[in-house]
Amino acid sequence: MICSMTGFGQASSEVDGVVYTVEIRSVNNRYLKAQLRLPDIATYLEGEIERVHRDAIHRGTINYSLRMKNISGQALFDIDENTLKTYIQRLKDLLPIGDGHSRIDLASMLSLPGIVQPAVPDEAHMQKMREVILSLTDQALELLKQSRSEEGKAVTVDLLTNLDHIADRLKAIGERVGVVVEEYHDRLKNRVDQLMAKAQLKIDEDLLSREVAIYAERSDIAEELSRLGAHLTQFRECCQKGGPVGRRLDFITQEMLREANTIASKSADTIINQSVIEIKCAIDRIKEQVQNVE
DSSP, X not given: OOOBSOEEEEEEEXXXXXXXXXXXXXXXXXXXXXXXXXXXXXXXXXXXXXXXXHHHOOSEEEEEEEEXXXXXXXXXXXXXXXXXXHHHHHHHHHSOTTOOSOOOOHHHHTTSTTTEEEOOOOHHHHHHHHHHHHHHHHHHHHHHHHXXXXXXXXXXXXXXXXXXXXXXXXXXXXXXXXXHHHHHHHHHHHHHHHHHHHHTOOOOHHHHHHHHHHHHHHTOOHHHHHHHHHHHHHHHHHHHHOSSOHHHHHHHHHHHHHHHHHHHHHOOOHHHHHHHHHHHHHHHHHHHHHTTBO
């Protein structure tokens, strides 16, 4: 079964007083693009997390978010005291001598560059964080894939419904093709008979047959009908095969539209052209849905 490119997965856990929450969202994209948002303390895992995504997902824009909430009271950041003291000393140097009304707001100074730094965990802590975060990432990815698979089922049903409609129209066109040539022969013969009757001349049957043969050759769409039918079969096979078939389905859809346009350009029959219009409408709906297939 094919998969959609849109989905959502979330996993969370509390370890050593820190609540870890991983959220992964995916939307349509022609290629795979991973956008990661991690706290500074966990940025060392960015490359590994991206590789995990590339192993699990083939197409789509992935929005990955990791949140860490400390509920133990232990700070996840450090204050660079030396830098803070330097700032304070330089501010004091700028104050006028004997000025007893100036105050330094330490809370505001914490927002200055270089004051607050993410805590640097030791090696054991880093390894434990890595295990927790990667485990939650795997869980969220699995839920994301399930979400994409469920939506893919709905997309598949819609695609197959449109394929069935195209197949019905192709069958109707195939039944109409032979009738069109016969009708053209009858119309041409009646018209020539009327003109010949006025001039009291006799029609040349060989000439009439050649004219009908030229029309039949020019309006022959058997090859286009066969190719379009083959494209429908190939499209169904891709849907049944599943996996990352979005680009292949997109290409097949373009070829289907090409054959439909050729049929419309060759045929002058109103009934056939009405069926072609319905086929092209169904192909457009397929093309829209294929844009959401992985």
